[in-house]
Amino acid sequence: MKATITSFLLLLAGFCFSQTRTEIYVIGNIHDSVPNYHPKILFSILEKIKPDIILHEVDSEGMKEYESDKSLKGNEITASNLYKAKFPKTLRFPFDFEGxxxxxxxxxxxxxxxxxxxxxxxxxxxxxxxxxxxxxxxxxxxxxxxxxxxxxxxxxxxxxxxxxxxxxxxxxxxxxxxxxxxxxxxxxxxxxxxxxxxxxxxxxxxxxxxSGFWDLRNQTMAKNIYKIAETYPDKKIVVLTGFLHRYYLLKELKRINNGTYVIKEFYD
Structure with a gap:
């Protein structure tokens, strides 16, 4: 009987672990480089997390521009490019409201x-x-x-x-x-x-x-993040967003999560 209970608990622990292996890090950003926050700082954060997937606060057209326009100097894309150059298998996707x-x-x-x-x-x-x-x-x-x-x-x-x-x-x-x-x-x-x-x-x-679009946009972004987490299970996902969006995305991601992912902070 004791062996049966032990086996059940181990099985349950394994099930819970498999349900929470996907990790999501929502990093609030200042978009433009400033002395206290610039691409090298964000790159060091990415190196620490080692994400499999980086999500950018742009739509599909914006993502194409991110990947083709080498003159872009924003914190997120510059750090992301540096990271992808070092880890070429990294996937990158847009998650913003389309258009x-x-x-x-x-x-x-x-x-x-x-x-x-x-x-x-x-x-x-x-x-x-x-x-x-x-x-x-x-x-x-x-x-x-x-x-x-x-x-x-x-x-x-x-x-x-x-x-x-x-x-x-x-x-x-x-x-x-x-x-x-x-x-x-x-x-x-x-x-x-x-x-x-x-x-x-x-x-x-x-x-x-x-005023209404503020809610619609953030709710849509959270749903898009959720879809990517479902499509690519058991991955580390970094969400790069303006820090004013962070509270809303975290709130929505916690609300719609069905055990697909855990939310973590980069500094923990």
Whole structure:
């Protein structure tokens, strides 16, 4: 009887291990090289993890450009190229929302999103915002400044749960709280841009679409990562993303995981 129980426990342990061999590392990045974070630093992180697969925050067209345009200097692609040169069998895939840039332009989210924030800022400086609106905007700018200070530190600092919480607070401030100002004030309904199809869209409607797209894009990216993890089991997968996306991707990956993978930090 004891031997039977022991065999069962060993079998169960082996089953659990086989279900969690795929490892996913979501690394939040600063896209452009700065003194505290540049391609050599990211390359050293990749060398430490030794991933079988590297996922890039681009769509399929962006991935083609990454692989063909040797003049690109961003942190992620430069470090990725260095790693692939050393480990040629490394697989690389895109995981972003397909047609991201054109989709946003076609819908009128771009450039209304930035124009709306600039208009809020001008109203703030002109002291035309209501007290409640001032509080919303100052919360947004203060949280942005807080993140900018963290981004001046080593990559471990902007890849920690505490920073993820600040990132979530900042993105909610942008896409939920600022939206309250945009929806409430008439200025945003009276200013327009012209979409590629020739139709006009107001700052208000464009910013509202962009707010919804933040959720759609991150949820889509998490699903794409999940599909790759299912397609390539028992691999080490590194996800290279802007650090403002990290909290959302981690949350979604934990939510949809059915035991296909474990999520790890590069500094553990």
């Amino acid at each position: 991201r840039n054109q989709y946003r332009k076609d819908k009128g989210m771009v450039p209304t999103d930035n124009l709306a924030v600039k208009l809020i800022d001008s109203l703030y400086k002109a002291k035309k915002l209501a007290p409640s609106e001032v509080k919303i905007y100052e919360n947004f700018t203060n949280t942005t400044q807080e993140l900018m200070k963290v981004a001046e530190l080593s990559p471990e600092n902007f890849n920690k749960p505490a920073t993820d919480k600040i990132s979530e607070k900042r993105q909610n401030a942008q896409y939920s709280e600022l939206l309250k100002i945009v929806e409430a004030r008439p200025e945003f309904a009276k200013r327009f841009i012209v979409k590629p199809d020739g139709q006009k869209i107001s700052y208000r409607d464009g910013f509202k679409l962009m």
